[in-house]
Amino acid sequence: MSDATALxxxxxTLLALAERMRGAxxxxxxxxxxxxxxAWLAERLPALVPGNHPVGYIDVAFYRDDYARTGLKPNAKRxxxxxxVDGATIVLVDDVLFTGRSVxxxxxxxxxxxxxxxxxxxxxxxxxGRELPIEPTYCGARLAVARDLSIVxxxxxxxxxxxxxxxxx
Amino acid sequence: MRNPQLNANGExxxxxxxxxxxxxxxxxILDTATPFVSIGEREVKKVPLLRGKAVFNLFFENSxxxxxxxxxxxxxxxxxxxxxxxxxxxxxxxxxxxxTVDNLVAMDADIFVVRHSQSGAPHLIAAHLNAAERRHVHxxxxxxxxxxxxxxxxxxxxxxxxxKKEFHNLTVAIVGDVLHSRVARSLIHGLTTxxxxxxxxxxxxxxxxxxxxxxGVRTFNDMRAGLAGVDVVVMLRLQNERMKGALLPSxxxxxxxxxxxxxxxxxxxxxxxxxxxGPMNRGVEIDSAVADGARSVILPxxxxxxxxxxxxxxxxxxx
Amino acid sequence: MKIEIAHGRIVDPRNGVDRVASxxxxxGRVAAIGAAPDGWHPNRVLxxxxxxxxxxxxxxxxxxxxxxxxxxxxxxxxxxAAVAGGVTRxxxxxxxxxxxxxxxxxxxxxxxxxxxxxxxxxxxGALTVQLQGVALTExxxxxxxxxxxxxxxxxxxxxxDLLRRAMQYAATFGxxxxxxxxxxxxxxxxxxHDGEVATRLGLAGIPAAAExxxxxxxxxxxxxxxVRVHLTRLSCAESIAMIRAAxxxxxxxxxxxxxxxxxxxxxxxxxxxANANLVPPLRTTRDRAALxxxxxxxxxxxxxxxxxxxxxxxxxxPFGEAEPxxxxxxxxxxxxxxxxxxxxxPLPAALAKITCAPARLVAAxxxxxxxxxxxxxxxxxxxxxWKVERGALKSQGKNTPFLGLEVPGRVRWTLIGGxxxxxx
Numbered sequence: 001m002s003d004a005t006a007l008x009x010x011x012x013t014l015l016a017l018a019e020r021m022r023g024a025x026x027x028x029x030x031x032x033x034x035x036x037x038x039a040w041l042a043e044r045l046p047a048l049v050p051g052n053h054p055v056g057y058i059d060v061a062f063y064r065d066d067y068a069r070t071g072l073k074p075n076a077k078r079x080x081x082x083x084x085v086d087g088a089t090i091v092l093v094d095d096v097l098f099t100g101r102s103v104x105x106x107x108x109x110x111x112x113x114x115x116x117x118x119x120x121x122x123x124x125x126x127x128x129g130r131e132l133p134i135e136p137t138y139c140g141a142r143l144a145v146a147r148d149l150s151i152v153x154x155x156x157x158x159x160x161x162x163x164x165x166x167x168x169x
Numbered sequence: 170m171r172n173p174q175l176n177a178n179g180e181x182x183x184x185x186x187x188x189x190x191x192x193x194x195x196x197x198i199l200d201t202a203t204p205f206v207s208i209g210e211r212e213v214k215k216v217p218l219l220r221g222k223a224v225f226n227l228f229f230e231n232s233x234x235x236x237x238x239x240x241x242x243x244x245x246x247x248x249x250x251x252x253x254x255x256x257x258x259x260x261x262x263x264x265x266x267x268x269t270v271d272n273l274v275a276m277d278a279d280i281f282v283v284r285h286s287q288s289g290a291p292h293l294i295a296a297h298l299n300a301a302e303r304r305h306v307h308x309x310x311x312x313x314x315x316x317x318x319x320x321x322x323x324x325x326x327x328x329x330x331x332x333k334k335e336f337h338n339l340t341v342a343i344v345g346d347v348l349h350s351r352v353a354r355s356l357i358h359g360l361t362t363x364x365x366x367x368x369x370x371x372x373x374x375x376x377x378x379x380x381x382x383x384x385g386v387r388t389f390n391d392m393r394a395g396l397a398g399v400d401v402v403v404m405l406r407l408q409n410e411r412m413k414g415a416l417l418p419s420x421x422x423x424x425x426x427x428x429x430x431x432x433x434x435x436x437x438x439x440x441x442x443x444x445x446x447g448p449m450n451r452g453v454e455i456d457s458a459v460a461d462g463a464r465s466v467i468l469p470x471x472x473x474x475x476x477x478x479x480x481x482x483x484x485x486x487x488x
Numbered sequence: 489m490k491i492e493i494a495h496g497r498i499v500d501p502r503n504g505v506d507r508v509a510s511x512x513x514x515x516g517r518v519a520a521i522g523a524a525p526d527g528w529h530p531n532r533v534l535x536x537x538x539x540x541x542x543x544x545x546x547x548x549x550x551x552x553x554x555x556x557x558x559x560x561x562x563x564x565x566x567x568x569a570a571v572a573g574g575v576t577r578x579x580x581x582x583x584x585x586x587x588x589x590x591x592x593x594x595x596x597x598x599x600x601x602x603x604x605x606x607x608x609x610x611x612x613g614a615l616t617v618q619l620q621g622v623a624l625t626e627x628x629x630x631x632x633x634x635x636x637x638x639x640x641x642x643x644x645x646x647x648x649d650l651l652r653r654a655m656q657y658a659a660t661f662g663x664x665x666x667x668x669x670x671x672x673x674x675x676x677x678x679x680x681h682d683g684e685v686a687t688r689l690g691l692a693g694i695p696a697a698a699e700x701x702x703x704x705x706x707x708x709x710x711x712x713x714x715v716r717v718h719l720t721r722l723s724c725a726e727s728i729a730m731i732r733a734a735x736x737x738x739x740x741x742x743x744x745x746x747x748x749x750x751x752x753x754x755x756x757x758x759x760x761x762a763n764a765n766l767v768p769p770l771r772t773t774r775d776r777a778a779l780x781x782x783x784x785x786x787x788x789x790x791x792x793x794x795x796x797x798x799x800x801x802x803x804x805x806p807f808g809e810a811e812p813x814x815x816x817x818x819x820x821x822x823x824x825x826x827x828x829x830x831x832x833x834p835l836p837a838a839l840a841k842i843t844c845a846p847a848r849l850v851a852a853x854x855x856x857x858x859x860x861x862x863x864x865x866x867x868x869x870x871x872x873x874w875k876v877e878r879g880a881l882k883s884q885g886k887n888t889p890f891l892g893l894e895v896p897g898r899v900r901w902t903l904i905g906g907x908x909x910x911x912x
Binding site: 173188265266267285287288289290292293296297313314315316317351354378379380381383384 | 682683684686687688689690691692693695759760762801804805806807808809
């Protein structure tokens with residue numbers, strides 16, 4: 001699929017993701033969003049998934065494996081994990097799962113804060129194309145997308161939207 | 170003449186001085202430093218950004234403090250740090266500065282952190298590397314003569330922004346030995362670049378460089394007049410060897426006129442912050458009651474300094 | 489050997505000649521101008537069509553680095569540089585190693601120079617033994633050995649009593665003193681003009697007063713002793729005003745300026761360009777304007793090259809550690825032409841500053857092209873521009889702040905004593 005119009009509605013997909021998590025996820029699991037799309041989702045999920053879910057944010061800029069090629073991206077955000085990582089159940093939340101490299105970086109970063117008991121992965125879209133042995137625990141929708149398209153989540157006035165963009169690089 | 174610190178894309182590849190840097194680059198460094206501050210609060214105070222890179226601390230002039238902050242910054246970025254106190258050792262063997270640099274480049278250095286007593290020494294190294302097309306090797310000026318100390322200037326800017334949020338409504342006073350101060354020069358360039366409307370320098374005429382007003386500052390010889398209504402006071406260190414002799418009659422007289430006391434500080438705005446690049450001479454340029462007082466942000470400056478140096482190294486090494 | 493320099497623009501400022509004509513050289517001298525001598529059969533004709541035929545240039549300040557400093561340059565390399573620059577006569581300051589304070593050293597230098605059969609070399613003797621500012625040298629002996637004047641090079645003379653006695657002694661025997669005005673204390677740690685640029689770059693400053701104070705001392709003592717004084721390499725606006733006043737008062741003073749000071753100022757230090765580390769330092773645009781104006785109105789008599797070849801090792805160091813100086817012999821003509829073009833100074837007036845005016849201080853009858861005079865000639869293309877590059881310079885010193893810049897004036901032939909010693 002390479003047609004932007006064929007993308008699912010982001011808000012509906014978020015509800016589908018929450019539906020899959022409901023009952024399956026630990027009642028005290030922390031939701032840690034990967035900047036920036038994952039952070040928006042992690043903020044929304046506690047209202048949709050019953051339980052007591054602290055929210056954290058992670059910016060993987062300092063853990064990326066493409067630094068040598070692309071340098072440091074400007075506007076790195078502060079990683080904030082306002083709960084004790086040791087022994088916690090953590091659900092990493094990301095918008096689009098593609099190669100798996102961001103998730104790898106996020107898992108590495110998590111372990112610099114402590115030793116979680118369990119780490120799971122929730123993604124809005126799994127578009128395939130993995131380059132690492134990483135699979136989502138919870139997934140809103142699976143899509144097959146041409147490699148030269150990137151799927152971008154945007155937020156406008158609190159409302160989430162998915163779009164496909166031809167890759168510049 | 171192209172700014173020797175920027176590559177063909179206008180990105181920062183060496184940090185030699187804040188003079189002539191576009192404001193966006195300075196703001197970008199400050200923005201990048203913010204997430205690095207939090208790394209110091211973690212269990213594992215390290216990120217893998219510069220894993221496998223070699224940072225050479227090339228100190229031709231001794232400074233344990235500055236060298237240590239660069240060393241911590243580099244290690245928190247997972248770089249390998251090699252400290253070289255060159256002093257007189259290799260130059261007395263007839264090896265020139267550039268010989269030393271070439272040798273270390275052959276050992277696969279990625280970043281040189283350079284401290285030198287001569288103004289312009291880091292420029293010489295950067296120009297040499299640029300001319301030899303060794304653009305993957307980067308230079309950070311850790312203080313050259315009286316010329317520049319850009320990472321100190323940046324950490325001062327970071328501290329000011331942290332407490333005051335904006336620059337466009339600030340009055341900043343820099344007090345003391347401006348003549349010999351690379352810290353003052355770098356901070357002045359940084360403040361004017363970011364649009365600070367009033368930067369004052371305060372001190373006796375013997376410690377003011379010629380035509381300093383051309384750098385965009387107002388000169389005050391009377392400290393009380395100079396401190397009136399300021400938002401930020403930056404005290405400069407007075408070197409021991411300058412306290413007696415032709416520049417000043419005595420440390421005591423200096424303190425009387427230019428030492429920062431609670432009483433003089435009361436002339437500034439109530440929410441003034443007091444900064445000092447360290448190490449302090451208590452009782453010479455600053456009273457202990459002020460240095461340890463509620464308005465002092467001298468210790469946070471040190472913490473921010475590590476984050477700013479991490480930001481600088483990770484930005485230039487990626488460009 | 490008879491040489492015909494055909495159809496060039498002959499500019500001989502000393503004799504007020506500026507016309508297109510042929511110049512005939514025979515037996516090492518100017519045989520005729522305009523009409524060929526009877527029975528003229530030249531061995532060689534130099535086609536000077538479109539070129540300027542001028543007296544060979546005379547440079548009052550060219551360091552040849554001999555004796556003692558041959559790692560920077562040798563007599564051979566610098567004499568080649570001189571003729572390539574059209575310079576046929578030069579004076580060299582005494583700051584060699586050892587300094588030119590003994591007749592034997594002077595005689596040896598002149599002998600070496602003569603054997604190379606290039607430019608005439610006029611050593612300037614050291615004013616004090618070892619340039620230490622303590623004891624006077626044997627000025628009489630040194631003059632006999634060939635010294636045209638006495639100087640303290642760039643070494644400040646702290647002892648004004650000694651300076652006064654040196655002037656009295658020199659005046660007794662009619663020797664001239666060539667002095668650079670420099671205070672021994674003020675700005676002694678300095679490496680750049682004490683102004684905006686030095687402040688910005690954090691370079692220790694040399695205030696203008698370091699020159700003007702010493703100049704006031706020299707002028708006061710010259711007034712008292714009546715000695716002939718030539719002030720070399722002035723750098724500040726105030727100095728020009730002081731020389732102007734001294735000349736108005738009838739003091740027997742003359743003055744020169746270094747060619748690079750006509751074009752550069754402290755801003756040209758850029759990001760610590762060690763090639764712009766010069767003595768005296770480059771000063772402000774205001775000073776530069778005053779030097780140019782003083783040169784144009786005759787307050788300054790002469791432009792010199794201030795030739796100081798420095799090896800790369802001594803320049804590839806931080807600005808403050810760099811050996812001051814720049815190569816200059818091959819730039820004397822271009823920089824003088826550029827000044828003239830920029831400021832609308834007529835060519836004869838400009839050439840006077842590097843021919844007859846300096847010649848008056850070193851050798852009577854030199855620096856001109858009158859019939860019967862020695863045929864020291866510089867033939868150049870005033871419109872040809874060339875780029876100053878290391879490879880384009882004959883001097884062993886390749887360092888100059890003008891590297892990479894285009895300058896006007898290319899020397900085609902240089903003749904000394906009627907012999908072609910350089911052609912391009």
